Amino acid sequence: MIQRIRGTADILPGAIPRWRKIEETAREFFQRYGFREIRTPIFERTELFARTVGEETDIVAKEMYTFKDRSGESLSLRPESTASVVRAYIENKLWVDAPLTRLFYAGPQFRYERPQKGRLRQFHQIGAEVLGQSDDPMIEAEVIEMLSSFLDALGITTRVLLVNSIGCPDCRPRYLAGLRAALEPSIGAMCEDCRRRFEINTLRVLDCKVESDQAVIASLPAMVDYLCGACAEHFEAFRRHLDTAAIPYRLEKRLVRGLDYYRRTAFEIVSDDLGAQNTLVGGGRYDGLAELLGGPPTKGFGFALGVERMLLMLPEGAAEEASDGPEVYLAYIGPAARERAIALSRRLRRAGWSAALDFEERKLKKSLAMADKLKARRVLIIGDEEISAGAYILRDMKSGDQQTIEDADLVRRLEEISIHSGRRWS
Ligand SMILES: [Zn+2]
Ligand SMILES: [Zn+2]
CATH class of the missing domain: 3.40.50.800 (Anticodon-binding domain)
Known part of the structure; x- marks a missing residue:
């Protein structure tokens, strides 16, 4: 008997009402905030992800499903959707329509990861991107407000919003120098991932979850203390907008985004109900990503949420009416x-x-x-x-x-x- 591929799942009719509940609630709430749906192909040229996600990231180096098609071109199943959405934004000249373009998507993503509880090789994300000329911090606050009301509507209430700023190309180099100097004496005794990241993407050392490395990581300098004037002002205004909207958050100085192209605002929504893989939503600002793809100067901010993890948190009975x-x-x-x-x-x-x-x-x-x-x-x-x-x-x-x-x-x-x-x- 031929069985399904490891790390994939059949979503059977009995489970569909809960999937639909999440997808339809997302459509309803995202549209309230002016987002329009976009559907991009599930595969793209490998170069798209190599250039945006970053050649040195785990995603591109180890986790992508990459293959040559019959004409010998290297293609990859999308490991995330931001790169595809930004490519589509440029290729279809969506910037011509409006100074700000709000897009959302829902669909499968593919990563060759070690299968473990809550981790699939074909997994599903819902995400949104705001692209255009403005980087007003109100954009961040409004998107997070939208997420809050969406999660409230689903009854997913045991959650915490974590925010941080990871600076910009003006202020990050100085921080990275400080980070390297602080890590230098202890890096030899840290885990293999940390030693590798120290060389190629030092910021991501902060991501390490290995218990024995935590004491060193807790002692490292924080990016928020190195922000340039413009970044500090942006971060302050963002937090003020959250306060005005009565959205509680926690400043998490160790929070970084896994992908290279992020800058300034980074956020996560986490829940203790999820155990070790506790991130429900991850997002951030990525000004400059469009230029990397040959597009016009464009500011960007967006997030992605894991549908499988949302399903774990969706209250029992939430989808009965469907x-x-x-x-x-x-x-x-x-x-x-x-x-x-x-x-x-x-x-x-x-x-x-x-x-x-x-x-x-x-x-x-x-x-x-x-x-x-x-x-x-x-x-x-x-x-x-x-x-x-x-x-x-x-x-x-x-x-x-x-x-x-x-x-x-x-x-x-x-x-x-x-x-x-x-x-x-x-
Ligand atoms: Zn800066
Ligand atoms: Zn480590």
Whole structure:
């Protein structure tokens, strides 16, 4: 038997209501803040990620699914979507439309990581990017406000917002020099990742989670103490806007973003409910990324959230109203009733109702069991007697109540009943 690839998952129908709940709530809240959906290809030229994410990052060096296509070109499955969105922004000249472009996306990403709990090789992200000429810190604050109301709406409340500034090309070199000097005496005794990062991307030493390195890391200087005037002012204004919006946060001086192109504001939303992989949302500012891709000078700010982790935090029962069971299941007894049931299902569907029936003849008891299994809201019972009387029996599967409904009145009566008791399970 051929099995699915390690690190991938089949998302079965029973799980779909919870996925939809997250996706649809994101669409609703992001649109409230003026974001429009974009869908980019799941594969791109490898060079796109090498140039933006950074050749030296773990993502590009070790985790990308890279392959040559039949023409010999090197392509990669996207390991994240910001690079693709910025490429599309430039290639389609979206900057012409408006001074600020707000885009969001939802879809699969691919990284060849060691499979472990909560880590898949095909995983799903929802993210948003604000691209344009302005780097007003209100952009950051507004996006975080949007995220807060989105997470509140899903009932994901046990979370903490962490913020930091990682400076800019003017002030970061001085900090990195200070960081290297502080690390110099102890780096030899630190973990392998730290020693490698020390050489190629010193900032990421701060990311290390190895227990024995934490004492050294806690003693290192912080970027926020090295910010240039403009960066300090930006960070202060951003935090003031958060205060005004009554959004609580914690300054996390060790917070850096994993990708090379970030600068200034960095943030994460974390939750202790998630265990070791506790990041729910990660984001930051990436002014200058568009220029790296040959685009016009563009400021950028965005985030990505992991849908699989959101699912772990979505409260039990949060998606029940999105049950995908049929509104009406048609149970028939006998060949004439079968023909009538098929005609009625057609009538109901045209009127906008979801109707289900089985083409295999069953005893009524078996049909009711089937309706129950399909999570049908109601069952319409049709036998020879009902056909000659011109009326059917409608059974509410939740309460067990039954009533007779005239054939001519079927759709109208269903609408009436549903006003009182809902169209679907709720
Ligand atoms: Zn700066
Ligand atoms: Zn380390």
